[in-house]
Amino acid sequence: MKKISIASTIAALFILTGCGASKDYTPPADATGEQIFSTACTECHKPLNANVAMILSEKVANKDAIIKKFQGGSMRMPAFKNIQGESANRLAEYILTNSEVK
Numbered sequence: 001m002k003k004i005s006i007a008s009t010i011a012a013l014f015i016l017t018g019c020g021a022s023k024d025y026t027p028p029a030d031a032t033g034e035q036i037f038s039t040a041c042t043e044c045h046k047p048l049n050a051n052v053a054m055i056l057s058e059k060v061a062n063k064d065a066i067i068k069k070f071q072g073g074s075m076r077m078p079a080f081k082n083i084q085g086e087s088a089n090r091l092a093e094y095i096l097t098n099s100e101v102k
């Protein structure tokens with residue numbers, strides 16, 4: 001009994017931390033920023049409403065910082081190393097124009 005609850009606690013921790021790992025999702029070449037976001041990101045970043053995809057902190061509210069964030073990941077966010085070039089550009093553009101800055 002005890003063993004099972006320890007195992008599920010560990011499993012839950014991995015889910016919560018996103019394993020600190022990386023995701024090998026590669027967007028199709030013609031995917032729009034919105035399509036990439038709704039495929040790869042909404043699992044954790046639930047859009048607030050039809051017009052607001054994310055709330056960004058001021059220091060991340062620019063294209064370079066957004067791209068760095070999703071390519072590099074962080075403690076609780078996986079790194080999306082295969083979102084590159086034009087796809088990365090379109091995704092960052094989509095987030096910037098569809099987010100509120102707090």
Ligand code: HEC
Nearest residue numbers: 018040041044055056057060066069070074075076077080
């Ligand atoms: C497994 C869950 C998870 C997934 C999937 C995920 N994120 Fe995140 N993301 C987080 C968490 C948790 C944070 C806040 C803490 C942090 O920065 O580590 C975050 C923070 C961010 C931030 C910084 C926001 C700010 O204002 O500081 C950006 C930008 C971001 N994510 C973009 C994306 C994009 C784009 C994708 C899809 C390619 C994505 N995330 C997928 C969990 C996730």
